Amino acid sequence: VNGLTPFVVAFAAAAVVASDPSGSDAAAAQPSAATIAPFPEPSVATLPNGAVIVSQPSGENPIVDVQTFYPAGLAQQPSGKSGVAAVAAAVVLRTPVERSIDVADIATSLGASVTYTVDPQDTRFSIECRASDLPRLIGDLASAVADPDPGQIAVTRKAAMSAASAAVADPVLVAYSMVRQAQYQGTPYADPDEGRAISLSTLAPADVTGFIGRYRTGHGAAVSLAGDVTSDDIAAAQTAVAGFAAGPPVSSSTPAPSKRGAEVVARRDIPAPWVAVGYSVPDQFSPDFPAMLVIEALLGRGGDVHAFDFGPGFQPPDDFIGGYYQYEAEPGTLIEFYSGANVDQDLHDLSDAVTRLRTSPLSADLLARARQTALGEFLTSVSTLDDRSWLLGRCVLSPAGAALENQIPTDIATVSAAQLMRVANSYLAVQTVAVVLPSNAGQ
Amino acid sequence: MRNRRRGALAALFLTAAVGVTALTASAGPLALAPGESVLNSGLTTLVRQTTGPSSVAIEVWIRCPANGWDASEPGIARLTAFAAVSAKTNGASLRDLVQADGAELSVSVFQTATEIAVLAPANAAGDLQDAVVRSVFGASIDEPAFDDAKSRLAEQQALVAQSTQEIIRETVFASLFSDGPMRDSTYGDPESLKSASLDQVRSFYARSYVPAGTIVVVVGDVDAAATTARLAAISPSAGGPAPMPPSDAANVPAQPVALAPPMADVPGVALAWLGPPIGDRRAATAMDFLSDYLADSDAGAMTLAATGAHAGTSFEGQFVTLQAAGVFFVSATGTGVDAAPMETALRSSLQPVLDQTLSRDVFDRAIAAYETRLLRQMDSPEGLADNYGWYFAQGDPSYAPSATNVDLNGPYFAAAASLTPDYVRQVAQRYLGQTPVVIVVSPNHAPVNVSLRGELK
Numbered sequence: 056v057n058g059l060t061p062f063v064v065a066f067a068a069a070a071v072v073a074s075d076p077s078g079s080d081a082a083a084a085q086p087s088a089a090t091i092a093p094f095p096e097p098s099v100a101t102l103p104n105g106a107v108i109v110s111q112p113s114g115e116n117p118i119v120d121v122q123t124f125y126p127a128g129l130a131q132q133p134s135g136k137s138g139v140a141a142v143a144a145a146v147v148l149r150t151p152v153e154r155s156i157d158v159a160d161i162a163t164s165l166g167a168s169v170t171y172t173v174d175p176q177d178t179r180f181s182i183e184c185r186a187s188d189l190p191r192l193i194g195d196l197a198s199a200v201a202d203p204d205p206g207q208i209a210v211t212r213k214a215a216m217s218a219a220s221a222a223v224a225d226p227v228l229v230a231y232s233m234v235r236q237a238q239y240q241g242t243p244y245a246d247p248d249e250g251r252a253i254s255l256s257t258l259a260p261a262d263v264t265g266f267i268g269r270y271r272t273g274h275g276a277a278v279s280l281a282g283d284v285t286s287d288d289i290a291a292a293q294t295a296v297a298g299f300a301a302g303p304p305v306s307s308s309t310p311a312p313s314k315r316g317a318e319v320v321a322r323r324d325i326p327a328p329w330v331a332v333g334y335s336v337p338d339q340f341s342p343d344f345p346a347m348l349v350i351e352a353l354l355g356r357g358g359d360v361h362a363f364d365f366g367p368g369f370q371p372p373d374d375f376i377g378g379y380y381q382y383e384a385e386p387g388t389l390i391e392f393y394s395g396a397n398v399d400q401d402l403h404d405l406s407d408a409v410t411r412l413r414t415s416p417l418s419a420d421l422l423a424r425a426r427q428t429a430l431g432e433f434l435t436s437v438s439t440l441d442d443r444s445w446l447l448g449r450c451v452l453s454p455a456g457a458a459l460e461n462q463i464p465t466d467i468a469t470v471s472a473a474q475l476m477r478v479a480n481s482y483l484a485v486q487t488v489a490v491v492l493p494s495n496a497g498q
Numbered sequence: 499m500r501n502r503r504r505g506a507l508a509a510l511f512l513t514a515a516v517g518v519t520a521l522t523a524s525a526g527p528l529a530l531a532p533g534e535s536v537l538n539s540g541l542t543t544l545v546r547q548t549t550g551p552s553s554v555a556i557e558v559w560i561r562c563p564a565n566g567w568d569a570s571e572p573g574i575a576r577l578t579a580f581a582a583v584s585a586k587t588n589g590a591s592l593r594d595l596v597q598a599d600g601a602e603l604s605v606s607v608f609q610t611a612t613e614i615a616v617l618a619p620a621n622a623a624g625d626l627q628d629a630v631v632r633s634v635f636g637a638s639i640d641e642p643a644f645d646d647a648k649s650r651l652a653e654q655q656a657l658v659a660q661s662t663q664e665i666i667r668e669t670v671f672a673s674l675f676s677d678g679p680m681r682d683s684t685y686g687d688p689e690s691l692k693s694a695s696l697d698q699v700r701s702f703y704a705r706s707y708v709p710a711g712t713i714v715v716v717v718g719d720v721d722a723a724a725t726t727a728r729l730a731a732i733s734p735s736a737g738g739p740a741p742m743p744p745s746d747a748a749n750v751p752a753q754p755v756a757l758a759p760p761m762a763d764v765p766g767v768a769l770a771w772l773g774p775p776i777g778d779r780r781a782a783t784a785m786d787f788l789s790d791y792l793a794d795s796d797a798g799a800m801t802l803a804a805t806g807a808h809a810g811t812s813f814e815g816q817f818v819t820l821q822a823a824g825v826f827f828v829s830a831t832g833t834g835v836d837a838a839p840m841e842t843a844l845r846s847s848l849q850p851v852l853d854q855t856l857s858r859d860v861f862d863r864a865i866a867a868y869e870t871r872l873l874r875q876m877d878s879p880e881g882l883a884d885n886y887g888w889y890f891a892q893g894d895p896s897y898a899p900s901a902t903n904v905d906l907n908g909p910y911f912a913a914a915a916s917l918t919p920d921y922v923r924q925v926a927q928r929y930l931g932q933t934p935v936v937i938v939v940s941p942n943h944a945p946v947n948v949s950l951r952g953e954l955k
Contacts, residue, residue, distance in 0.1 A: 165870060167874075440877040
C-alpha cells in the first residue's frame with residue numbers, strides 16, 4: 056500500500072470481516088437528530104421573475120459572503136463553443152464599471168475579493184467583503200453582467216488557451232478529462248472547463264456576450280448571502296437580479312447514465328502512471344445522493360466537490376489521490392484517482408470494495424461508522440462563509456429548496472444497508488477507466 | 499472553499515503556512531483575551547460559540563522549543579507531535595478517531611510552539627475534544643507510534659528539501675538568529691531523525707506537554723458552558739513549563755546568503771528583516787499593516803513589483819508576530835527568476851514607504867483594506883481559533899485579532915485604529931530601513947546522463 060489509499064484497503068478488509076448477510080442494520084447506532092445540529096433556517100425571497108434571494112446571517116465579524124448563481128454554466132455552452140463559459144466569466148470581471156476600473160480591482164482596493172467559478176449548471180460569482188461595501192460591489196457586478204466589455208475577450212481567451220495548454224500536460228487533469236469526456240459524450244460538459252484550444256480560437260465576441268446574456272434569466276438565478284448580512288445588502292441583491300427575464304431556465308443536454316464502460320489511455324512525461332476510475336452517479340439533488348456520500352466515505356475521499364473548480368488562477372491539484380465526487384453535474388460523477396507503484400493493487404482493492412458493496416449488505420457496525428464518517432465530512436466541508444453561502448445557494452436552487460440543507464445530513468444519518476446496496480448496484484456497475492502512462496513505459 | 503486534498507504535500511504546506519515564534523521566559527501571568535480562563539491545572543482555555551455551520555475547531559497549542567530544551571534535538575517537537583497523535587488508547591489513535599468521524603487533523607510545528615488541530619463535526623465534537631486532550635496529556639507513546647512518526651517526518655524532510663520556498667523560510671530564520679529554537683529547522687535533518695530515540699520523544703513529551711504551557715481553544719457550534727465543564731473535568735494535574743530558551747539576533751551575515759541545494763525545485767531570492775516584538779503592540783500592528791500594504795498577494799507593492807519583474811513569479815511575504823523580535827520577509831521564486839534584477843525590483847518597490855509618508859487618503863483606504871483582509875481570514879472557526887492559539891503562544895493572548903466582534907472592539911483593532919501615516923513611516927524606517935538579509939537560491943541539479951539512459955532502454 057502506498058500510504059495514500061488506505062481507505063479502500065481498510066474498507067475492503069472491514070467488509071470481509073464485518074459483512075452481515077442478515078443486513079441487521081436496524082440496530083445500527085444512529086446519530087441523534089438533535090446532535091446533527093442542523094443549519095439555521097434562512098430567509099428566502101422569490102422574485103416575480105423566479106430569481107431567489109436567500110440569506111443566513113451570523114454575527115462573528117463584519118464580513119459578508121455572497122454567491123450569485125447565473126443559470127448558464129458548462130452544460131449550457133453551445134455546441135462547438137467549449138470554453139465560452141470561462142471566457143465570459145473572465146470578461147465580466149475585467150469589464151470597467153467605475154470609470155476605467157473593473158470590479159475585481161475595485162474589490163481588491165477594498166480588501167475584498169470577487170472571483171468566479173464555472174460550474175456544470177451555472178456560472179457563479181463570489182464576493183467576500185465588509186457588509187457596508189457589498190451594495191457597491193454587487194451593483195458593480197450587475198453592471199458588468201448587463202454591459203460586458205467585448206474588448207476584454209482577447210486577453211481572457213489567451214488566458215483560457217494557456218490554461219488549456221497546461222491542462223494537456225497535467226496527468227491528473229488528463230485522467231479527469233478522459234473520464235469526463237467518456238461519461239458526458241455528446242454534451243457540452245464533456246469538454247474541459249477551460250475549453251479546448253480549437254473552440255477557444257473560434258470564439259467571436261457575439262458568442263461571449265451572447266453567453267453572458269443568458270445569465271440574465273430569473274429562473275435558475277440565485278443570490279445567497281451569509282455572514283453579517285444587512286438589509287441594504289439584501290436590497291442590493293434583489294436589485295441586481297430583479298430585471299432578469301422571467302422566461303424558462305436555459306436548457307441543457309443531460310445524458311442518460313452510460314450503460315457501457317470505457318477504457319482510455321494517454322501518455323505523458325511523468326514518472327509513474329496515473330489511473331482514474333469513474334462512475335456515473337447521482338447528483339446533489341437526487342434522493343440517492345446521501346447514500347452515495349456514504350459510499351464515497353467508504354471508498355475514501357480525496358477532495359471535495361470544489362477540488363477541480365475552474366476560476367481565476369486555477370491550479371491543478373497535482374497530488375490528488377482518492378475520491379472526487381462532482382455532484383453539481385447532472386448526472387454526477389465519482390472518480391477514484393490512483394498513482395504510484397501500487398496502482399495494480401489499488402485497482403484490485405477498489406474492485407473488491409465495489410463488488411462487496413453491490414453483493415453484501417453492510418454489517419450494522421460498519422454501516423454506522425460509514426454514516427458517521429460521511430456525516431462528519433459533510434458538516435466539516437461547510438466551515439467558511441464561502442462554503443456556507445455556496446451550499447445555501449445550491450440548496451435553494453434544488454427542487455426541495457433551502458430545506459435540503461438540513462435534509463442531507465438527516466438522510467445520511469438514516470441510510471440503510473439495503474439502500475446502499477441498491478445505490479451501489481444502480482450506479483457502480485459500469486465504470487470508465489482512464490490510464491495515463493509514462494511516455495517511455497511499455498504496454 | 500477548501501480543497502481537501504489528501505496527500506503529504508498538501509499537509510506539509512498547510513503546516514508551513516503561518517510562521518514561527520520566539521519565546522523567552524515568562525514574565526508573569528498573561529493578559530487573557532475575553533473568554534479565556536486558566537483552570538486549576540494551569541491549562542488555559544478559550545471556548546467560543548459561533549453561529550452557523552455544524553463544525554467545531556478544536557486546537558491545542560503547546561509552547562515548546564522545536565529543537566529540544568537544550569537545542570540539541572532538531573526536529574524533536576515535530577517527531578513528538580506526530581507520535582502523540584498516532585499513539586493508541588484503547589486501540590485507537592487520535593488519527594483513527596478523526597478519520598472515523600469525518601473530521602480533519604493537522605499538526606503544525608513552529609520554532610517555539612506546537613499546534614494540534616481538529617476540525618470536527620459538531621455531533622462528534624465532544625468526543626474528539628476528549629481525544630485531542632488525551633493525546634496531548636495522556637498519550638502512551640510506544641514503538642509503533644514512534645515508527646509512524648519517523649516515517650512521516652522523513653517524508654516531510656524529503657519534501658522540504660525539494661521546495662525552494664521552504665528552504666528560504668528556514669534560511670531566513672537561520673540567518674536572523676544565532677542560537678535558540680528560532681535558528682534551527684523544525685524538521686531537523688536526516689541525521690537527527692536517524693539518531694532520535696523513543697526515550698527522547700517520551701522525555702520531550704513529558705516535559706513539554708504540560709497544562710501550564712498549553713491552551714485549548716474550542717470555537718464553533720458548541721454549548722460553551724458544557725464544553726468548558728468538560729475541559730475542567732478532564733484536565734490533568736498541574737505541572738509547570740520550563741522557561742523558553744532565548745533566541746539571540748545574529749550579526750548580519752555576509753551578503754547574499756547563497757545556496758545551491760541539489761533538489762530545490764526553482765530558483766529564488768528573499769529579503770528579511772527583524773521587526774518589533776509583540777510587546778510593542780502599536781509597532782507590531784504597524785508592521786502588520788506594512789506587510790499587507792507591501793506583500794498582499796493581490797495588491798501589495800512588492801508583490802506587483804515581483805510579478806511585474808518576471809512573469810510566473812511566485813511571491814510570498816509576511817510579518818511574523820513574535821514574542822521577541824518579529825520577522826518580516828518576502829520571497830520571489832519560480833522558473834527563470836533571476837536573483838539580481840529581482841532583488842533590485844523588490845528593494846525599489848519598498849523604497850517609497852521609507853522615503854515618504856503615505857497621503858491621508860491613500861493611508862485611510864489602505865488601512866480599511868488591511869482590516870478587511872484580516873477579518874476575512876477569520877471567517878471560520880479554524881480562522882478564529884488559529885488566532886487565539888498563535889497569540890497565546892507569543893505570550894500576549896489578549897492582543898489576538900480574534901478577540902473582537904462586529905464592532906471591532908479589542909486591543910488589536912484599537913492598535914490598528916491608532917496608526918497614523920507618520921507613525922507607519924517611522925516604523926518602516928526603523929525596521930525596514932535596516933540592511934536586510936538577502937538569500938539567493940540557485941538549484942544545483944545533478945546533470946542527467948542522457949546517453950546512458952538511452953543505452954538502458
